[in-house]
Amino acid sequence: MRLLDLKKDYHVHCNYNDHSSRELSIENVTRIAEKINLNTLAFTEHVRKTSDWIPKYLEEIDRIVSSGTKMTIISGFEAKILNDGTVDFPSEYEGYFLIASFHTKFYNKQNWLSALKSAISLQHVKVIGHLAPEESFELTEDELIELSTLLKENEKTVEINAKYRRPPMKWLRIFKENHVNLHLGSDAHRITEIGNFNSITNLIEFINN
Numbered sequence: 001m002r003l004l005d006l007k008k009d010y011h012v013h014c015n016y017n018d019h020s021s022r023e024l025s026i027e028n029v030t031r032i033a034e035k036i037n038l039n040t041l042a043f044t045e046h047v048r049k050t051s052d053w054i055p056k057y058l059e060e061i062d063r064i065v066s067s068g069t070k071m072t073i074i075s076g077f078e079a080k081i082l083n084d085g086t087v088d089f090p091s092e093y094e095g096y097f098l099i100a101s102f103h104t105k106f107y108n109k110q111n112w113l114s115a116l117k118s119a120i121s122l123q124h125v126k127v128i129g130h131l132a133p134e135e136s137f138e139l140t141e142d143e144l145i146e147l148s149t150l151l152k153e154n155e156k157t158v159e160i161n162a163k164y165r166r167p168p169m170k171w172l173r174i175f176k177e178n179h180v181n182l183h184l185g186s187d188a189h190r191i192t193e194i195g196n197f198n199s200i201t202n203l204i205e206f207i208n209n
């Protein structure tokens with residue numbers, strides 16, 4: 001089992017969406033991440049098939065990378081898992097680091113589970129973001145074990161998310177027992193949240209000890 005590295009933040013937003021803090025420019029985020037000694041920073045802005053700002057966003061990240069930083073900077077995206085099990089993501093950017101997350105409720109366990117399994121099987125998805133059941137349902141231990149197998153077969157990582165404090169401990173226990181790959185994401189929407197995993201100390205200790 002690989003330990004969680006608190007110097008790597010794989011889920012950070014910036015000001016290319018309409019709901020993050022304006023101060024979250026790519027330059028500011030990079031500067032703060034360096035200041036708090038992160039060694040890996042993934043920009044994972046919310047994207048849709050219709051997003052028109054992607055070339056500018058990628059260019060801006062490239063410019064920061066080529067201006068010289070000791071950090072590993074990853075250009076990536078976060079996209080929504082749709083009812084049909086695809087993700088709302090423009091296919092021309094397949095190959096970039098991609099987090100697939102549930103951003104709307106399904107209110108139906110079977111539909112939710114089948115969309116999740118389908119998203120896990122997509123080659124261009126690298127990570128499943130802030131994974132947790134909806135209030136109206138829970139997965140059984142057997143279902144979580146099956147999910148673990150699928151995640152491993154498809155070489156997907158499950159993110160431990162500081163904003164939503166997910167996945168739940170019960171799920172993490174099964175993921176840990178079944179050697180699912182895990183990493184940390186702050187899901188920062190403000191400067192102070194970058195690389196900040198204080199809200200999930202218990203989950204981190206559970207995995208690392």
Ligand SMILES: [Zn+2]
Pocket residue numbers: 078101103129130
């Ligand atoms: Zn999200």
Ligand SMILES: [Zn+2]
Pocket residue numbers: 011013078187
């Ligand atoms: Zn996010």
